[in-house]
Amino acid sequence: MSHTPRPLRAKFWTPGVVLMAFLMAAGAVAIIARYIGGIGYVTNLTNARPWGLWIGVDVASGVALAAGGFTTAFVAHILSRHYYEPVVRPALLTAMLGYTFVVLGLLVDIGRSWAIWKPLIHWNPNSVLFEVAMCVMLYLNVLYLEFAPIVVEQYKGRVHLPGPLSVLNAPVEGLLKLLDAITGKLMWIFIIAGVVLSCMHQSSLGSLMLVAPTKLHPLWYTPILPLLFLTSAIAVGYPMVVFETTLVTSSLKLDPEMDILTPLTRFTVFLLGLYLALKVGDMVVRGTYVYLLDGTAQTNAFLVELILGVIVPWVMLVLPKVRQSRRGLFIACALIVGGVLVNRVNVFVVGYRPPISEANYAPAFSEILITVGLIAGLMFLYRFLVTYLPVLSGPKQEVSA
């Protein structure tokens, strides 16, 4: 129960971090090309296939995989299970960075990046996307406010900016005090609002495709698509925490936190099972199992998503032996994370079949570079912030390499 997050203060420029910086630079070059030659210059998007890799991965998967933020806040702060406190801050950081990069990805993807503020003024309450955008915008701000106490804790009363920046010491100090005052009393509102906003736009992301019944393959097109998006987002929350905690603790040689991760994934058995039941039940009710053996790319992608991404890891997690083994738990959770990623890509890219032009799509190299660059940027910032802010629990040094 002793839980004291503190800055890592480890060597920052490790080979991994250098690699991240390199990938970010490559992505930045591709982004510059996008703003010189247009979206058509760096992508394979066409009139028939207006959404591709960026919407499928950077935006839809980015939102889904940031679900660890609100699911851990729910268990630790709404249900007051403080036992899980050590994973709340890292999950919050992932969610905050995840949504930040969702917005960055959107900026690159939309044709008129400079006009991104326009939905604030021009409302279309009939538009699913309008609701998604409002929720994402509000939730991003909620995440920053939820994260603020971590910055306050580290720097309040200790602001010493270097050189000429020191004139800003007083204003920054004032800002921190203000944030402290706001978040201290009102944090419960932000925590609950974060859960509510997440439920709203996680489900509405699924409603996005309901307007296109002739385009989305029947294996995915269902009126309960919003419910499936919500349940899968909730189900992937804890596995994502396990996935990143295991990656972080093994690469930084910290305590593996198995005493927290193992009980956490017992919720996942129920949540992922619910998602599986809904998905299979929906398939049976709508009779779409007739497509399962037709051998098309869509069907195979669906089978991968369902079998490798849901059924196999669910069976693994049911077994206590797997939940208690660091390797087994990591593999199961990585499969779940991958399954949700494949699901989002399937719904927005693979399962999308324009019925007239039947146009195909595969992302261009520079399109991939931008996505990879954004993900590298996220990981780079994560590493930077855990180095200087109290996010991770104290490094209980592990002996093994």
Add this chain to the structure above:
Amino acid sequence: MDLSRRGFFKIMGATGAGLAATGQSAAAWESRAPEDAYGCLVDLTRCIGCRKCEQACQTVNGLPEPAQSFDDLTILDRKRRPDEKSFTVVNRYYSGKIDERDQLIPTFVKIQCMHCQDPACASACIVGALTKKENGAVHYDAGKCIGCRYCMVACPFEIPAYEYHNPITPRVMKCTFCYERVASEGKLPGCAQICPVEAITFGKRADLLARGHQRIKDNPGRYLDHIYGEKEVGGTSWMYLSDRPFEELGFIQVPEKPLPQLAETIQHSLFSYLWSPIVLFGMLSGVMWGFREKGDRHIDREGENA
């Protein structure tokens, strides 16, 4: 975990009651189609594939000069789609119809925005840049557009095209139904005006439907008893008469239900007056209050009861 489970069922009960209550009170989805819209009726049995409509469209809308001249009919050898440089194109189909000398008779099909009565694009548009006008046009306002391209995802006819090579101010490009010409100048759309064989009839949608059904009734051997666009996706402003099955001419089967209906019904029944977020917020506050000191008593240790 017993306490929390009981709490959980209480919450589920409350949610169920809330859902049931709004299920009854939520207004049913209603079409927002304009009552007195204009439309165009295209008679495919009349079209001779001269491409004059394409040319008129290019002139009237100030579109760029095409690479291949409008007089060059070899372009009909391949199927085209409207794009960011041409709002309408004519394609040639051989559906197996033959004349008295056993020569294949082509059918020409003009494609452009169908100007749906309840357009999926307008429902989808995040900023309302696409709107269905009273005169029937589905109108695009580039001044609101952010370039998300959700309209292109939503359109069942794959019509909106995008200026992918404009890096800063790309526009969605599609047939305007010559909105200004029709609304302010009292003229016909460029294509309808120029058509030398009167394959395109411009008029009030209701009149066009009556006229179309009359033509079918008068010439039952000449036409199929189907006006494409009368019921498709809840009705479109552009409609087609044909002597050959529409699926042989590049027309796809679409639902008769307006496409925005399902998503809008879900969105509005869940979020009108923000009732569901408010209820959820209230419930979570209650749970948070109820659990404020109790949570950790129920920590289950893995292994003890697994």
